Amino acid sequence: MKLTVPVSHPGEVEMLAENGAGELFCGFVPHVWLERYGGAFWLNRRGPVSGNLARWDDVSLLAERSHAFGIPVHVTFNAPYYTPEQQELLLPVIDRLALESMVDGVIVSDVGFLLALRRAFPELSVHASSVMATLNPGMVDFLEELGVRRVIFPRSLGVADIAALCAGAGGRLETEAFVMNEGCVFEEGYCMTTHRSVGALCVQLPEVPHRILPLAGEHAESAAGKEAERARELMGAFKEWVWFQNGCGNSMSPGGIPNGPCGLCALSDLARTGLTSLKISGRGASSYRKLVSLQMVRAILDLVERGASRDEAARKAVALRNTPKFCEARYMCYYREVAS
Amino acid sequence: MLLTRNDREAPPREGAGRGVEVGISFPFLAAPPAEVLRGEAYLEGASHALGWPGAEALRAYLPGVVPSRVYVGSETCERLLPTAQALGSWISAARRGRVAISLVLPPLTRDGLTKAEAAVRAVEGVNGVEGFEVVAGDWGTVHRLRSRHPGLVIVLGRLTHKMLRDPRLAEYFDSPQAPMPARAALCRSGELAPGFRALMERYGIGRREVDPFLQPLEADEWGNRSEKLSVHLPYLFVTMGRACLLGAMHREPDGKFLPGAPCRLECRKHAVEFRLPVPGGNGAEKKLLSLGNAYYHAVPSSVTGRILGLLPSCRQVDRIVVTIPESQGRRG
Numbered sequence: 165m166k167l168t169v170p171v172s173h174p175g176e177v178e179m180l181a182e183n184g185a186g187e188l189f190c191g192f193v194p195h196v197w198l199e200r201y202g203g204a205f206w207l208n209r210r211g212p213v214s215g216n217l218a219r220w221d222d223v224s225l226l227a228e229r230s231h232a233f234g235i236p237v238h239v240t241f242n243a244p245y246y247t248p249e250q251q252e253l254l255l256p257v258i259d260r261l262a263l264e265s266m267v268d269g270v271i272v273s274d275v276g277f278l279l280a281l282r283r284a285f286p287e288l289s290v291h292a293s294s295v296m297a298t299l300n301p302g303m304v305d306f307l308e309e310l311g312v313r314r315v316i317f318p319r320s321l322g323v324a325d326i327a328a329l330c331a332g333a334g335g336r337l338e339t340e341a342f343v344m345n346e347g348c349v350f351e352e353g354y355c356m357t358t359h360r361s362v363g364a365l366c367v368q369l370p371e372v373p374h375r376i377l378p379l380a381g382e383h384a385e386s387a388a389g390k391e392a393e394r395a396r397e398l399m400g401a402f403k404e405w406v407w408f409q410n411g412c413g414n415s416m417s418p419g420g421i422p423n424g425p426c427g428l429c430a431l432s433d434l435a436r437t438g439l440t441s442l443k444i445s446g447r448g449a450s451s452y453r454k455l456v457s458l459q460m461v462r463a464i465l466d467l468v469e470r471g472a473s474r475d476e477a478a479r480k481a482v483a484l485r486n487t488p489k490f491c492e493a494r495y496m497c498y499y500r501e502v503a504s
Numbered sequence: 505m506l507l508t509r510n511d512r513e514a515p516p517r518e519g520a521g522r523g524v525e526v527g528i529s530f531p532f533l534a535a536p537p538a539e540v541l542r543g544e545a546y547l548e549g550a551s552h553a554l555g556w557p558g559a560e561a562l563r564a565y566l567p568g569v570v571p572s573r574v575y576v577g578s579e580t581c582e583r584l585l586p587t588a589q590a591l592g593s594w595i596s597a598a599r600r601g602r603v604a605i606s607l608v609l610p611p612l613t614r615d616g617l618t619k620a621e622a623a624v625r626a627v628e629g630v631n632g633v634e635g636f637e638v639v640a641g642d643w644g645t646v647h648r649l650r651s652r653h654p655g656l657v658i659v660l661g662r663l664t665h666k667m668l669r670d671p672r673l674a675e676y677f678d679s680p681q682a683p684m685p686a687r688a689a690l691c692r693s694g695e696l697a698p699g700f701r702a703l704m705e706r707y708g709i710g711r712r713e714v715d716p717f718l719q720p721l722e723a724d725e726w727g728n729r730s731e732k733l734s735v736h737l738p739y740l741f742v743t744m745g746r747a748c749l750l751g752a753m754h755r756e757p758d759g760k761f762l763p764g765a766p767c768r769l770e771c772r773k774h775a776v777e778f779r780l781p782v783p784g785g786n787g788a789e790k791k792l793l794s795l796g797n798a799y800y801h802a803v804p805s806s807v808t809g810r811i812l813g814l815l816p817s818c819r820q821v822d823r824i825v826v827t828i829p830e831s832q833g834r835r836g
Contacts, residue, residue: 201689205690247692247696250694251694298644299613300648303642320746321613332614351745355743356741358673362673362783394753398749501762
C-alpha cells in the first residue's frame with residue numbers, strides 16, 4: 165500500500181519523500197478565485213489560506229520536486245459543488261495545472277464537475293474525494309463508468325465494508341482509505357454546514373443548550389423520568405467523542421505525537437483489504453505534524469509488511485502513540501470495530 | 505390527479521390544491537397510519553401535529569387537500585428501511601385508497617443496497633402499482649437501480665442536492681454585505697451545469713427533491729430545469745452522520761457513536777433540540793433538531809411564505825412533502 169500524504173509547500177516535498185510518502189496531494193487557490201469569492205466560498209475543503217498554495221510557481225516547483233522522487237501529485241478541487249460559473253472558471257485553471265505545472269491529477273467531489281472534467285481532459289487522472297461518500301458497490305460502478313481512477317472512501321466505513329468495496333472494485337479502480345488525522349463527526353459528503361466564520365457545527369453542539377424531546381405522548385414521562393439520566397450520560401459521551409474526533413483539544417500531544425483520529429492499530433487489517441493507498445490527512449497541519457504522522461504510519465506499515473502479527477503491530481502502534489488513555493477511550497479510532 | 509376532500513379527482517392547478525400534490529412523510533413510523541393509506545387524512549390534521557408556525561400558511565394555501573402520496577422509510581438511516589413484506593402490504597392498502605407510495609432510501613451501504621433492491625423487487629412483483637417511486641439518497645443507488653430496474657421511477661432525494669444549509673449562516677449570505685459573486689454562488693447549486701444535466705439525462709431522472717432553503721434560490725434553480733421539483737416543508741436538512749446520537753443512548757461507552765451500530769430505534773421515541781447562538785445576533789438563537797442520525801432546522805414562516813408565493817409562477821414545483829416526525833399517527 166502506498167501512503168498518500170498532504171503537502172502545502174514545495175519545501176516539504178523532500179522531507180515527505182525521504183520518509184516514505186508514495187503520493188502527495190495539495191490544494192491550490194488561485195488569485196482569481198479569491199478576488200471573486202473572498203473567503204465566503206471555499207474552493208476546497210480548507211479555507212482559502214490554510215494549507216493551500218496560492219502561486220502557480222509554487223505548484224510547479226512542488227510537482228517538479230515530487231516527480232524527481234517519482235511521486236505523483238494530485239490537487240484538491242473537492243468543494244461539495246461548483247456553480248456553472250465556477251466550473252467555467254476552474255476548467256482552465258486545471259488545464260494549466262496539468263499542462264504547465266505538470267500535476268498528475270485532481271481530487272473532486274461534485275459529480276457534475278467530474279463529468280465536465282472527463283469530457284474536457286479525458287487523460288487527466290481524477291480521484292473521487294471522500295466527500296462523494298462512496299458507501300456502496302453501486303457508487304464504485306458509477307464512478308468507474310465516469311472514468312474515475314481512484315475512489316477515496318469516507319471515514320465512516322469500517323474495515324469489512326472497505327474490503328468488500330475493494331473486492332468489488334476488482335482492480336478496475338484504485339482505492340484509498342484514511343489512516344491518520346482529521347476526523348469528521350458527521351458524514352462529510354452529506355454535511356451541508358460550513359466551518360467558515362462560525363466554526364465546525366459538531367464542535368459547537370455539545371456546548372450549546374439542548375433538551376431531549378419526546379416524539380410521542382407515551383414517551384413523555386419516560387423522557388422526563390428514568391431515561392433523563394441516560395440522556396445526560398449520552399450528551400456527556402457525545403461531548404467526549406466530539407473532543408477526540410477534533411484533535412483532543414490540541415493537535416499534538418505533549419510528547420510530540422499527533423492527536424486525533426487514527427487507524428494505526430488497524431493497519432494489519434487494512435493491509436488485507438486490497439486498498440491501493442492509505443491517506444494521511446491534514447493539509448493545514450504544520451510540517452512537523454505531517455512528518456511525524458507519516459513516520460508513524462510508515463513504521464507500523466513496514467512492520468506489517470515484514471510479517472509482524474496483528475497483535476504485535478497493534479501493540480507497537482499503541483506504544484508509539486504513547487497516549488494509552490486516549491487509545492483506551494477508543495473514541496479516537498478510525499476503525500474502532502477492529503481496534504486493539 | 506390531485507386528491508382533495510371535496511373533489512377527489514380535481515385536476516392539478518384547477519382544484520383546491522392549486523395543482524400542487526402533497527406527500528406526507530413519516531420517517532420514524534413502523535407503518536404509515538392506516539387513515540393516510542386509505543386517503544382519509546387531511547393536511548390540516550397532519551400539519552397541526554407539527555406545531556410549526558408555517559403550517560397555517562400551508563393550510564391556507566392548500567385548503568382541504570388530502571395527501572395523495574405517502575413516503576415510507578428514512579432519508580438518512582437504513583435501519584428504518586421497510587422490509588419487502590411490509591412495503592408490499594402498505595402498497596396494497598394504499599392502492600385501495602388511491603394513494604401513491606414513495607420508498608425513501610438513505611445513502612446506502614452495501615447491505616442497505618441489497619435490502620433496498622429486495623424491496624424494489626417486491627414492489628415490481630405486485631401488479632398494478634401506480635405512482636410508485638424510489639427516492640434515492642446517493643448516486644450509487646441511482647446507478648444500481650437504473651441498471652437493474654430500467655422501468656423504475658427514480659427521484660433524486662434532497663441529500664444529493666449539494667448546497668449550503670447551515671442555519672447559523674445561510675441568511676447572512678442573503679445580506680447585501682456579502683460579496684456578490686459569493687452570494688450568487690451560495691444561492692444556487694451546480695445542477696444547471698452541463699455535466700450534471702448530462703447525468704440527469706443519462707439516468708432518466710424526472711424529479712428531484714429540494715429543501716426549503718433559508719437563502720433564496722436563484723430563479724433559475726427553480727425554473728430552468730427539465731425535471732419536476734418536490735419541495736420539503738418544514739424541515740431543512742442540515743447534516744447527518746452514520747454514527748447516531750440517539751442510537752448511542754443505550755450502548756456501552758465504547759460502543760457509542762459507531763457508524764451503523766445496532767440501536768433500539770430511540771429515534772422513534774426521542775429527539776434532541778439544540779439552541780444555536782446566531783453569530784452577532786445579540787442573544788438570538790436558532791433551533792436545530794436532531795431526529796435520528798440527522799439534524800434539521802424548521803424554517804420560519806417567512807421561508808414557507810416565500811416558497812408558497814413561488815408556486816403559482818413556477819410550474820416545475822408540483823409537489824410539497826410534509827414530514828411528520830412524531831412516531832404516533834395522528835387522525836386527520
